[in-house]
Amino acid sequence: MSPRADPDRPPETDVEFDVVVIGGGFGGMYMLHRLRGVGMSARAFEVADDVGGTWYWNRYPGARCDVESMQYSYSFSEDLEQDWSWSEKYASQPEILEYARHVADRFELRRDIRFRTRVTTASFDERAHRWTVETDRGDRVTGRFLVSAVGCLSAANLPAFEGMDDCQVPILHTGQWPHRGFDFSGLRVGVIGTGSSAIQSIPVIARDAKSVVVFQRTPNYAVPARNTPMNRDYERRVKASYPDFRALARTRMPAFLFQYDKRSALEVPPAARERHYEDYWRRGGLGFLGAFSDLLLNQASNDSAAEFVRGKIRSVVKDPTVARLLSPSNVFGCKRLCVDTGYYETFNLPHVSLVDVSETPIRRFTETGLAVADRHYDFDAIVCATGFAAMTGSLDRIRITGRNGMTLKEKWKAGPRTYLGLTSAGFPNFFTVTGPGSPSVLANMMPAIEQHVDWITHCLLRMEEAGARTIEPMVANEDDWVGHVNDVASESLRSTCSSWYIGANIPGRPRVFMPYIGGFPAYLERCNAEAESGYAGFTIEGGAPVTPPRTFPWTTRWTAVTSN
Ligand code: N01
Numbered sequence: 001m002s003p004r005a006d007p008d009r010p011p012e013t014d015v016e017f018d019v020v021v022i023g024g025g026f027g028g029m030y031m032l033h034r035l036r037g038v039g040m041s042a043r044a045f046e047v048a049d050d051v052g053g054t055w056y057w058n059r060y061p062g063a064r065c066d067v068e069s070m071q072y073s074y075s076f077s078e079d080l081e082q083d084w085s086w087s088e089k090y091a092s093q094p095e096i097l098e099y100a101r102h103v104a105d106r107f108e109l110r111r112d113i114r115f116r117t118r119v120t121t122a123s124f125d126e127r128a129h130r131w132t133v134e135t136d137r138g139d140r141v142t143g144r145f146l147v148s149a150v151g152c153l154s155a156a157n158l159p160a161f162e163g164m165d166d167c168q169v170p171i172l173h174t175g176q177w178p179h180r181g182f183d184f185s186g187l188r189v190g191v192i193g194t195g196s197s198a199i200q201s202i203p204v205i206a207r208d209a210k211s212v213v214v215f216q217r218t219p220n221y222a223v224p225a226r227n228t229p230m231n232r233d234y235e236r237r238v239k240a241s242y243p244d245f246r247a248l249a250r251t252r253m254p255a256f257l258f259q260y261d262k263r264s265a266l267e268v269p270p271a272a273r274e275r276h277y278e279d280y281w282r283r284g285g286l287g288f289l290g291a292f293s294d295l296l297l298n299q300a301s302n303d304s305a306a307e308f309v310r311g312k313i314r315s316v317v318k319d320p321t322v323a324r325l326l327s328p329s330n331v332f333g334c335k336r337l338c339v340d341t342g343y344y345e346t347f348n349l350p351h352v353s354l355v356d357v358s359e360t361p362i363r364r365f366t367e368t369g370l371a372v373a374d375r376h377y378d379f380d381a382i383v384c385a386t387g388f389a390a391m392t393g394s395l396d397r398i399r400i401t402g403r404n405g406m407t408l409k410e411k412w413k414a415g416p417r418t419y420l421g422l423t424s425a426g427f428p429n430f431f432t433v434t435g436p437g438s439p440s441v442l443a444n445m446m447p448a449i450e451q452h453v454d455w456i457t458h459c460l461l462r463m464e465e466a467g468a469r470t471i472e473p474m475v476a477n478e479d480d481w482v483g484h485v486n487d488v489a490s491e492s493l494r495s496t497c498s499s500w501y502i503g504a505n506i507p508g509r510p511r512v513f514m515p516y517i518g519g520f521p522a523y524l525e526r527c528n529a530e531a532e533s534g535y536a537g538f539t540i541e542g543g544a545p546v547t548p549p550r551t552f553p554w555t556t557r558w559t560a561v562t563s564n
Helices: 026-037 078-083 093-106 196-208 232-240 242-249 270-283 286-290 299-316 320-326 445-466 475-490 520-532
Strands: 013-022 042-045 119-125 130-135 140-148 171-173 188-192 211-216 222-224 338-340 352-356 362-365 369-372 375-378 381-384 399-401 430-432 470-473 538-541
Touching: 013 026, 013 119, 013 130, 026 042, 026 093, 026 445, 042 140, 078 242, 119 140, 188 196, 196 211, 196 338, 196 381, 232 242, 270 286, 270 299, 299 320, 320 352, 430 445, 445 520, 470 475
Parallel strands: 013 042, 013 140, 119 399, 140 430, 171 381, 188 211, 188 381, 211 352, 222 338
Antiparallel strands: 119 130, 130 140, 362 369, 369 375, 470 538
16 A cells, blocks of 8 residues: 555654655655665655645646746656656646656655655754654654755635635635636636736636636736647757756756846847847747846836736737736736736636726625625635745744744744755754745746755765764854845845735735845855855764765756765
8 A cells, every 4th residue: 555545544653764854745755865865764744645745736727837847857867857758848737746746656755755744843852963753643753854845835825804714605725726626617706816826727717617707906917838739859859968958957047948138128229129028928938037137137127028018918908997907017027927828818708807906805705705895796616816825834834943942933033044045043954945045936946956955965964974963054154144145135126026925925924035036056056165165154063074075066067966
């Protein structure tokens, strides 16, 4: 019987591991694989009943990755890279989940994962120098090291609307979609939100539904995906030189390849600039942000791109009032740029309408629908595409206690404080994969995950070799890093709006730009330098001096760890 099919497994108590891993998404899976490769014992816990993380939960109609399939995949195994074949330029959620399952099968990862299990507490025992981890299934295990791979967009944000509990209409959240699917045929559907999840799902829901009413608080910019079936010739060419292709991608700010123009938008005359935007629009995808180098740095440049996209919205949406409502006025790309397939066109359909709730918010849920201002909307289903408590939401749900009884939540109450987005002072032997303060959501997640996991694995090996007990960052270095993360954020127009990047979507959260916006290459160099210095930015207790890894540099292609 596979571990995931065992709902009645007995709790594990008093079992010791080298490493306890939280999460069975792409981060947790690769962490397990690496640890196994270097002979360290590990136990991973995962809430879901299978691997896949974000791609396990986000099963809403139209869910799809907006990083190209050939780049949104693991690079650690050449055989895997060569064997797996994507069917489309941008993979759909079912296909990515299938890929995750394939990886789990291929590397036999499930045997070290306990599914349907939520980690509730993790406490560092300062005398034993070990983490004790407890779960909602009664497990109590210990690890010398604790690695969080809980994901950045995993804690669903379901706003507490009044009357929700009494609502008789099915309420769905895009990030917690029912696994049996949901049939919208002939139904009156309300959708709350107009972020990426809504923009992907609305056109698909509208195909079946009798009517769709979209409640929009803030319009978002969306560029066309231009998804196509996989071009097999392109696939062959990439596979013929995959290592070079990946290495090149790692030299780019977001760790994926796209056409990037080094000029400022302002140095190009208006007519030529318009043609240039047209060209990028025709290509589609997130690469639109690469049309000029200063779109996120210079307000006037940004305005030119914003106006171009608003012009596109006006040219597609027939009703001028609806077009105006759908047109954002804020900084282009400040909130995460959305990638769509037929989103704006959907508002030309007679059974799709848009309700502006920016001035008059949704007042309450009722038994049969929603009340906004003095109007009531009857629905057969309500979709909340209302996003996530991003970056720290999943960690906040676990009581993580470090030195002197300090919890991580308490330490981070004014905003996350990490060194390199990997570690946090006062929490020895604790690592976060794609945590706040790392490029994470601003980068292609797959290389971001691989780089973190490899860095952590190298570090653990060096610790083992030196016989060291604990490692944690020095407060001064953490303060410097937090300052640097803030400084680079303040140079970008991305820090200027109420986005989930700064926690603004959740009432009461501190407003701090959480991901590292300095780019993947600069970040990689910093992490390399830290390791090459023998982890000079850390306090390491016990054992001989910890030596740098032997397999550097990782400048363009870090070396996989298979032995020490
Ligand atoms: O969530 P969001 P998402 N009343 O936070 C609205 C990734 N992702 O799930 O902007 C009314 O972006 C809210 O309004 P406002 C990607 O990184 C990737 O769509 O706060 N409305 C907003 O419109 C993405 O950025 C893909 O004013 C309320 C919406 O709900 C991230 O996940 C696909 C409200 C939430 O938008 C999150 O995207 C999907 C309220 N009380 C997701 N509360 C890819 O393509 C919230 N809203 C790879």
